[in-house]
Amino acid sequence: MTRLDVRDIPPVNRHPTIHDAFDDLExxxxxxxxxxxxxxxxxxxxxxxxxxxxxxxxxxxxxxxEKFVARFPKRAP
Incomplete structure (x- = not known):
């Protein structure tokens, strides 16, 4: 499991950072x-x-x- 705290990332950069982290998942x-x-x-x-x-x-x-924890699972093959 990968955990990413985006609260300190500027809002404009949050979605791209999250997408990159998701792409790196197996x-x-x-x-x-x-x-x-x-x-x-x-x-x-x-x-x-x-x-x-x-x-x-x-x-x-x-x-x-002001703290939400969300889980974004990647489909298994």
Whole structure:
């Protein structure tokens, strides 16, 4: 599992950084991101543009008011 805290990354760079990290995953692995807001726009972006994204396995948890942990699984072959 790869964990990426994007809270200190400038917002304009967050999605490209997340996409690069997801691309580096092996099939069946999961990218866990920590964000300061619920990443619904990112979920919809992945759902529409990333065929390897397993949207059925997506999970998000609000652990603090400004801390969300989301899991983006990559489809197994």
């Amino acid at each position: 099939p069946g692995e999961t990218l866990t991101i920590v964000n300061d807001h619920e990443p619904k726009p990112l979920f919809y972006e992945f759902q529409a543009e990333v065929p390897a994204f397993d949207d059925d396995g997506y999970e998000v948890e609000r652990v603090e008011p």
